[in-house]
Amino acid sequence: MSKVISVHSFRGGTGKSNTTANVAALLAEQGMRVGVVDTDILSPGIHVLFGLVEEKMVHSLNDYLWGICNVEDAAIDITANLGNPVNGKIYLIPSSMKTGDIARILREGYDVGLLNDGYERLIKRLNLDFLLIDTHPGLNEETLLSIAISDVLLIVMRPDAQDFQGTAVTVEVARQLSVPLMRLIVNKTPQIFDSQMVKQRVENSLQCEVAAILPHSDEMMALASEGVFVMKYPSHPMVRLLKEVLNHFQK
């Protein structure tokens, strides 16, 4: 059975796209066939982590939404860009970086039902084990739809008062949408914080299980999105923590 995993954060800059890319890479390393959809149509970015240059983007999610191509035609096999050989595959469905395309989405909107049908078709056509959805921060319609159809929802947050409040909203929404499995990932935790205490505090206040407390990492910052962290630093302690996240939905 293939699984749909949405990665969301209420606010921007939490490391949502990096988390998505890392989870995707770890799954591919296990031999899984993984699709990654960038539904952050208004501010796309995850393609950068997978080393996809704009010229190689023949089609994008936008083209699918506008009826120019089928959704699988926008999928690009970026497995080779990971840097290390893996047994599985990663297909990225990027959103367009062209100003005109982003403006068109703002102007016209699109039939959000296409996303639902598109996800289903991707899983079938690309024979995927996992479909990861990199969502737009905050709550908009496509994010709600993605959460509503997900088997797993990973919510990324920083240990920050703004993130606490925002994440509480997402958790509440996900409960109403009856997501089967929801986990929090606390990211960019200052090294001076005690992981166990942070975990307890977050779980108590949000009433939701935490899958990982990821420390702030200079290496991650230095990588500056030019690659997928778990591939570049396979022996970094953070990799073990991220692998534990996988255990939550791969039991």
Added chain:
Amino acid sequence: MNGKVGKILLVADDRTLGQGMAQIAASLEQEVVVVDEARQALALIDADPFALILFAVRLPDMTAQEFLSRVKNADDVDSVATIAIGDSDRSMELEQCLEAGADDFLITPISTGLLRARVRFVLEQKRLRQKQRESSLQNPELLKIEHDIQVARRIQAGFLPTELPKPGGWDVAACFQPAREVAGDFYDAFMLSQNRRLGFVIADVVDKGVPAALFMALVRSLTRAFAQQNYSINWTDILESNKSTQPFARKQARAIPSTGTVALKNAVQLTNNYITENHMQDNMFATLFFGMLDPTTGQLAYINAGHNPPVIFDSDGNLKVELKPTSMAVGMMPDTNYSIEFAQMDPGDFIFCYTDGVTEARNSVGDFFMENRLLELLARPRMTAQGLVDHVHAALQDFMAGAVQFDDITMIAIVRQSEVFAHS
């Protein structure tokens, strides 16, 4: 009655009527010219107009229908009145005369009192018709209204699609026959979601004539415009209520938008909202069926707002399903929630949508056409969409023969061609 109303022509002889002509003529207290034969009568009419022609249905030199049509050609339709006369065995011929335009009939033997009453009535009707015509010809206001209605008719025709979309493997046809100059029915068909869905609508405004036509224009424009909006409503409502008493039914994909369903819901729900907010006082509403068809898979998402159930038949002519109303008519109740239902059209299947002008068409004795007669007509092996519509239309014309059409007649047929058929 007095002499001013003009001369009367009596075309018959003593034998055919079994009564004395002279006696009849005398009883009319008016100038009566009596002739035996139709040809003589026509010659007289040519020379000098008559106010009324009484004629026997059995004439020696011509059928009554031919005589009547030549009278009508020779004279202005409304300026001469005609009464057919026959005995009770000739009821069929009398009926035919009435269909051919005779104003009334008399059964022999004729009582003079009845005759006088009938003649007075027919002449009075003729006088009123003439007066009406004259006043409308002279009255610029009436002429203007007549002109406006003709323009309205043309504009309304423009609301109907000039060309029906026909996605590959599908065949679409429609029929529209208003009861009056302007109609309260409409149909529409257009592609949505970047050519991925075929949207089609059939609707019936519950009224007739100009008010219904105006309302039809409103409903048709709103549904079409709202169907092209991408913003979504409703399924996210769950987030607005803090009660959350009913947990979201997961994987009940019906609640989650799929391609085209946002457009479908917007079209019906927003139209209803607009009408109930702005036109409640008009007490107008429309029954409406909106289908959203995926041409690739044959899946049909639909909302039936109080409309006659469209029917889906398979290629062998078996009725598969009736798409019964899922909610109230549009414009009836504020905040109606229009839920979406689904049906499947397999290769060879067709869907037939119609308004109640079809099932409630009446024949000359007032019987209704009825749904079972329609279903029998449809239950036949594969036809083209146009063939289906024509088949039903022809049967309706036969049924209504001569009777007045009371309501607008509208139909849409959509056929999913079977694979063999599609490739041949």
